Amino acid sequence: MSNETWRPPPVLLTVDLVILTLRSSSLHALLIKRGIYPHKGEWALPGGFIADSNEDIFDAARRELREEANLDATVLHLEQLGAYGRPDRDPRGRIVSVAYLAIAPGLPEPEAGTDASAASWRPVEEVFSGHVRLAFDHRQILDDGLELARSKLEHTSLATAFCGETFTLTELQRVYEAVWGFELDPRNFYRKVQAVPGFLTPVGPDRRPTKGRPARLFRAGPEQVLRPPMMRPVPRTGNEKER
Amino acid sequence: MSNETWRPPPVLLTVDLVILTLRSSSLHALLIKRGIYPHKGEWALPGGFIADSNEDIFDAARRELREEANLDATVLHLEQLGAYGRPDRDPRGRIVSVAYLAIAPGLPEPEAGTDASAASWRPVEEVFSGHVRLAFDHRQILDDGLELARSKLEHTSLATAFCGETFTLTELQRVYEAVWGFELDPRNFYRKVQAVPGFLTPVGPDRRPTKGRPARLFRAGPEQVLRPPMMRPVPRTGNEKER
DNA sequence: CGAATAGTGTCTATAAGACATTATACT
DNA sequence: AGTATAATGTCTTATAGACACTATTCG
Numbered sequence A, B: 001m002s003n004e005t006w007r008p009p010p011v012l013l014t015v016d017l018v019i020l021t022l023r024s025s026s027l028h029a030l031l032i033k034r035g036i037y038p039h040k041g042e043w044a045l046p047g048g049f050i051a052d053s054n055e056d057i058f059d060a061a062r063r064e065l066r067e068e069a070n071l072d073a074t075v076l077h078l079e080q081l082g083a084y085g086r087p088d089r090d091p092r093g094r095i096v097s098v099a100y101l102a103i104a105p106g107l108p109e110p111e112a113g114t115d116a117s118a119a120s121w122r123p124v125e126e127v128f129s130g131h132v133r134l135a136f137d138h139r140q141i142l143d144d145g146l147e148l149a150r151s152k153l154e155h156t157s158l159a160t161a162f163c164g165e166t167f168t169l170t171e172l173q174r175v176y177e178a179v180w181g182f183e184l185d186p187r188n189f190y191r192k193v194q195a196v197p198g199f200l201t202p203v204g205p206d207r208r209p210t211k212g213r214p215a216r217l218f219r220a221g222p223e224q225v226l227r228p229p230m231m232r233p234v235p236r237t238g239n240e241k242e243r
Numbered sequence C: 001c002g003a004a005t006a007g008t009g010t011c012t013a014t015a016a017g018a019c020a021t022t023a024t025a026c027t
Numbered sequence D: 001a002g003t004a005t006a007a008t009g010t011c012t013t014a015t016a017g018a019c020a021c022t023a024t025t026c027g
Helices: A057-069 A124-128 A138-155 A158-162 A169-180 A186-195 B057-069 B124-128 B138-155 B158-162 B169-180 B186-195
Strands: A010-023 A026-034 A047-049 A077-084 A095-103 A116-123 A200-208 A215-220 B010-023 B026-034 B047-049 B077-084 B095-103 B116-123 B200-208 B215-220
Touching (some): A010 A116, A010 A169, A026 A124, A026 A169, A057 A077, A095 A158, A095 B095, A169 A186, B010 B116, B010 B158, B026 B124, B026 B169, B116 B124, B138 B158
Parallel strands (some): A010 A095
Antiparallel strands (some): A026 A116, B026 B116
């Protein structure tokens, strides 16, 4: 169907980042206010073009994470979400974006990056139920990133990526509650996380002081895959009382 | 970091397809023997460049599915696997591939496509345990596609995409067994699929004749998400008797 | 001692795993 | 009748969900 002289059309490649973290027990995503032409002034996911033809896409994601969010990718969870390539997604031309999901523990205040006039952690609940408009197809990407995070919380140890090096059971429970949007029973949560081999490793005799009884500390265990899984309480998607 | 005149480097975009089907109760993938330069003569996933700057990536996957595998994408399950963009993955230059996973029911014999000197369904077991070399990073892509299929069999109705319009419980069980590589107990399988609301819809009084008692027929039900999930018997990954 | 938070047990319902028998068709 | 395959029940074990009390620290 193609002849000998046909050459495939070149495209430009960007990476976009869905960076999630917990701030005061609620889920936040890092957004930037665009400082340049397409969608200038609108909120968008941090990201940018690959730097040169030899830059690996994953490396580009790490670089953007550092440049735009001032986060060290070597200690962060970072995984690919997918490629977004609708032909009309960017007015500048054919630009395909490879999106990454990053999970950050702490709360380093964001810095405005190169192309951003502002960067800030926004509650995802506000972005969705409120009416924050996102540039390009970034709403879709954020949505997909959230669903991936929600899903991976069930059967992987991803939740620990939201926590620091060590954490308490209550902190871990807050992660599940914030990402899933459900309150969990602390007694059942306690029983379930303890029952998964390799999920959590107790840390010495140290305890974290609180207003009440000090809490035991844990760190992420060796197991990446949770069996049995931590299942989400209710529906995953819409209708299920039917049939 | 970039100055005003800097322009991002263009890349070329391909789509590659992991097409899975069942042939005589064992899992097969469609592979082509490359007929042109890079890795000529080696086995590879079907795929090709996007046709022009206005072609949507998903449409390109559908097109390749038709051109290279003679399959009608409108009735097939087709979903994105991810983007593969290691800088050295293709000797022709910077070529990023967006991989798709396709699930086909029937057994239409493949046709050699444009750039392929041969196309054939190969048992995936042979590709992995045997030593079929795959071109580019296609082994990785096939691996990822397989794992996605295995995983989605657990909590979605993807298994029905391997079957025709209507199917028997035994046929559906063969899908799970072939993809997971485990034999399942027919009695427990029967109980579990029946217990998931919306998974299967019985089809009239029709039965499929066999050598023994004729089997009831079902079609895929309305529910895409399986609750409770059909969980894989053993380990998902390596070590779990520890701790 | 009272307030605050952590840590744990028990009972019940639902789902999983192992296992054997009955049903319907064909020859 | 014999063979082949489908359909289904029961018992036991594991996990999930609901729920309430005890433990440790601080002021």
